[in-house]
Amino acid sequence: MNIFKRWQRHHEDLSGGIHHSSHLQRAWSKYGESEFSFNILDITSREMLMNREQFWINTFQAADHAYGFNIKPVAGSNVGHVFSIEARKNMSDAHKWKKQSAETRAKRAAATRGDRSHRALFTNDEVIHIKSRLLMGARGVDITKELGVTKSCISSMRTGYSWAGIGPALPPVKRGGSLHGRAKLTEDAVRDIKARLQAKETVAKIAVDHCVGATTVQDIKQNRTWRFT
Numbered sequence: 001m002n003i004f005k006r007w008q009r010h011h012e013d014l015s016g017g018i019h020h021s022s023h024l025q026r027a028w029s030k031y032g033e034s035e036f037s038f039n040i041l042d043i044t045s046r047e048m049l050m051n052r053e054q055f056w057i058n059t060f061q062a063a064d065h066a067y068g069f070n071i072k073p074v075a076g077s078n079v080g081h082v083f084s085i086e087a088r089k090n091m092s093d094a095h096k097w098k099k100q101s102a103e104t105r106a107k108r109a110a111a112t113r114g115d116r117s118h119r120a121l122f123t124n125d126e127v128i129h130i131k132s133r134l135l136m137g138a139r140g141v142d143i144t145k146e147l148g149v150t151k152s153c154i155s156s157m158r159t160g161y162s163w164a165g166i167g168p169a170l171p172p173v174k175r176g177g178s179l180h181g182r183a184k185l186t187e188d189a190v191r192d193i194k195a196r197l198q199a200k201e202t203v204a205k206i207a208v209d210h211c212v213g214a215t216t217v218q219d220i221k222q223n224r225t226w227r228f229t
Contacts, residue, residue, distance in 0.1 A: 007038050016107040024069040050075045121153060128167035134158060135168060184212050190220060190229045197221050 013019040014028045028036065044052045053075035062068030100108075122130070130143060140154040156162040158170055185193070189210055196206050203221065207214045219225040 003040060010038075012108070016104070018104065018107070021069055021071050023065055023071070027069070121149060122163075124166050127157065127163045130154065130157065131163075131167040131170060134170055184216060185210065185226070187229050190226045193217060193220055194229075 010019065014025060015033070017025065017029065019025040019028070041056055042052050057063055057068075057070055057073065057075060060068055062070040063073035130147075133143060134140065134154075134157075140158060141151065144151050144154050153162075160170070193206055193210065197203075197217075197220070203214050203217045207217045210217070216225075
């Protein structure tokens with residue numbers, strides 16, 4: 001069992017107001033997250049998991065709503081748990097496809113946005129600092145080396161694929177033309193080539209003058225490359 005993943009799911013559902021335990025959800029909403037803590041009580045083998053869970057349910061009387069929030073008195077079983085009419089209807093509805101409301105989607109998104117996500121590598125403050133440096137002209141490759149992260153971490157942040165709602169907005173990334181990593185020509189050179197092609201100069205002569213292969217010039221002529229220059 002992945003304890004931290006399970007805790008993350010509980011936290012996301014509670015923060016989004018959609019936890020399956022209405023008793024726990026009401027308490028969370030009333031008293032706030034700061035009044036709750038998640039702690040590991042026991043570490044055991046998979047074979048003894050149900051046995052130890054039952055031990056702690058009994059020890060803390062966790063299934064008694066006066067003391068705890070367990071909805072089932074028997075570990076791993078519905079024995080002893082009586083579902084209300086409302087609960088049975090909710091379970092039935094849960095198996096039917098239903099489009100989530102905009103409010104519900106917003107709550108779920110807010111519960112996992114930014115550094116609230118269990119997969120977040122940065123805090124919100126760190127992201128704001130990184131984006132500010134990018135706006136000031138810092139190179140992404142330098143930031144990746146400094147922080148010891150992959151290039152894709154900074155690249156996805158720059159393009160808005162990740163952390164879009166945190167920190168200042170970054171200008172669109174231009175990757176075409178001479179900014180492309182494999183570009184052999186500048187925009188001015190391409191305009192000169194196109195003008196000479198219009199003047200019926202040969203592909204071979206233009207290629208020699210610009211120190212590129214004839215295929216490069218031919219691709220420009222056929223509009224396979226540099227279409228927007």
